[in-house]
Amino acid sequence: MKVLITDNINKCVKDIISETAEAIFLPTMSEEEIIKIIGEYDALMVRSQTKVNRNIIEAGKKLKIIGRAGVGVDNIDVNSATEKGIIVVNSPDGNTIAASEHTITLMLAISRNIVPASQSTKEGKWNRDAFTGTELFGKTLGVMGFGRIGRKVVNIALSIGMKVIVYDPFANEEMVNKKGALYETSLDYFLKTLDYLSIHIPKTSDTINIINKENINKMKKGAIIINCSRGGLVNENDLKEALENGQISAAAIDVYENEPKIETCPLINYNGNNIILTPHLGASTKEAQINVALDVASQIKKVLSGGYTDSAVNIPSLNPEKLEPVKDYMNISENAGEIIGQISKGKIKSFEITAYGELIKLDIEPLEVAILKGALSSIFHDVNYVNTPFLAKQRGIEIKIIKSEAPSSFTSLLKVKMTTDIETNSVSVSLIAKNIARIVKLNDYDVIIKPNEHILIVPHINQVAMVAKVANTLCEENINIGSMNVSQNIKGSDMSIMVIDIDTALSEEMLNKISKIEGVHNPKCIKLNV
Structure with a gap:
């Protein structure tokens, strides 16, 4: 077996991969060049430079797995890979330290005028007064997003004496408070209280341009914006205007709407010293690059050896022994979660999942994951069977599993009850015959309908x-x-x-x-x- 490794991936991965396959390093290849040879390979490992599109995937007749040595999989056509039965994996934890440190680095550098001060001094000038900065101590930092990186930024900011407020509609207030931060549910109030805003949310249809002219004008005049998350969350034209008119006193940006075409970004035409632009360096540390490379190499090795991976983006990462007995229930269980997630209002607090009939004899943990994935899919654009339990735990969602011996009209029945901070809803589903799944109850109403x-x-x-x-x-x-x-x-x-x-x-x-x-x-x- 052979693994093609493109982009500049650390060669430490060779020792891991070589136990099951031959590792071929070809770091600078065009799409046409990859298409010509990819048919010979069983796996492909990339960073962000290589765009793994449908053409490459269709040419990869032997591909079993595509590994992204990093977090985001924007450069991989995941849907095309799924259609072809190709596993896509990433390394969701490998760059947490690097990205959070880069965020704090930019915050410190923009506050102390490090970049213009360095340039001035290198030009032989000695002008201390021109570069007087501000301290972070005692300032209010707003962290938008309480995921892995957001939480790490909160920890660092608190340790240097900042007051931290978190805005994340899907976070758990108790968990935020335990970190020592305050929790805010109103975006308007959140924005107007901040000295600094640091963004750590995914890019979805709901979050594109979330920091636009309207929301920038709600911020305290003179606030500072840091974005090390995803390009497109901050409207670049609106930020340029806000820097020009003084509504925003400074900004530090690491991600852009049209990467790597930085020439299209309006911010490069802004001439003030109160902005720092870096070329998506959030994960660019030696340690992070090694961590993500080794993580993905290990997953490729597992898959090529016939095993299961821990960070699949597009397939269940489930123990085959658990999955096999309940596999016929997986789709209808996910549908149950989708239904209850879409009919309910408010923040999810808890699930109660009750099994009846033949299901009480089985381990229904895979069905629990399927239900949660379905319910959370209305909140997160990139939820999958791997990260669903993590997301639920992160948000403090309680899950109760009940196996009931109460009589049922069906041979097997799965009832899902979800409680939010506003209401409680339930849906029941069943297999009335092999591969014939039906929705049989919505709240207390009896219905029999095919999931379409x-x-x-x-x-x-x-x-x-x-x-x-x-x-x-x-x-x-x-x-x-x-x-x-x-x-x-x-x-x-x-x-x-x-x-x-x-x-x-x-x-x-x-x-x-x-x-x-x-x-x-x-x-x-x-x-x-x-």
């Missing part, structure tokens, strides 16, 4: 022509109904629920139209991974 990609849930008062009104509204917009199930009333209530399989997602406008039907209460359109 788009499902419309319509709580309503049980009254004449209600089904016809909803169906006609859908038909008017040429939305096809695949199937529909209407529950019976709950005893003592006039409420019922429709669950409708539709062939497309509904717009907000369409949902509003349905919600205006007299007797309809808060309809939801959910999307399942089927």
Whole structure:
């Protein structure tokens, strides 16, 4: 077997990989060159420079695993790899120290005018007064994001005497407070209290340009922005304008919207001394590069030896002995999590997962992971079977597993109850025959429906022509109904629920139209991974 190693990856990986395969180092290759030879290789190991796109993946007929020696996998077409059955792995912990230290380094350097002072002195000038800086001690640092790197930055900042406030809608207040930081749920209040803002959140559709002109203007005049997270979180044009008009006194940026095309970044045209730009150096320490390289090399070795990996981005990292007995329940369990995650409001506090029937004889830990993955997928864009337990634990989500011997109408049944800080919802699913999975209960309403990609849930008062009104509204917009199930009333209530399989997602406008039907209460359109 052969492993192709591109980019500048430390050659320490050779000793690990050579136990199972031949390691070939070709650090400077174009896409065309890789495509010509990748068909000979069983594994590919890259950093961020090589873009592993669909063309490369389709040419890699023998590829079993692609390893990213780092955290982000933006340069790998994970969906194409998944389609081809290729495992994609990364090293989520290897650069935590490096990235957090770089954040603090930039914060210190921008506060003490290190860069312009150094340049001036190298020019033979002695101008101490021009470079008088400010201390971090006693200042308020806002940390946006309480993941691995965010938590490490909090620790360092507290140790040098800063006051720290954390903003992360999905963090646990108690865990933040235990670190010695304050927890804030209002972004507006968070922004206006800060002397420094350090960003440590993933890049998603909800977070792109989160630090824009509107939010910058909510910040204390003269605040300082540090971004070592992901390019595109800070609007570069808006930041340039804020530096020019003095709303932001300084900034230190390590990541950019169009990397590595730094020439397209408007910040390079800003001539002030109150900005530091570095070329994505967050993970660029000798130690971090060695750590991530050794970690990924070990995972490649495991996979090529026929084993399982610990940091797969696109497949379950589960013990085969546990997975095999419950594998038929995995998809419907994930669907249960997706449903309950999308119909619920508020911050997740706890799960209660109850198994009935044949399931009580099995180890349902893999199903627990599948449920959590489904529920958290509405919050995180990069959640997978590997990081799901970590994310749940990080946010203080409590999980209770119950095996009940109470009688059930189904041979096996899995009930998922999720409690948030606002409400509690439940969904029950079952296999009514091998490979025939069904959603059988939503809260206390009995339904039997096949999990399909788009499902419309319509709580309503049980009254004449209600089904016809909803169906006609859908038909008017040429939305096809695949199937529909209407529950019976709950005893003592006039409420019922429709669950409708539709062939497309509904717009907000369409949902509003349905919600205006007299007797309809808060309809939801959910999307399942089927």
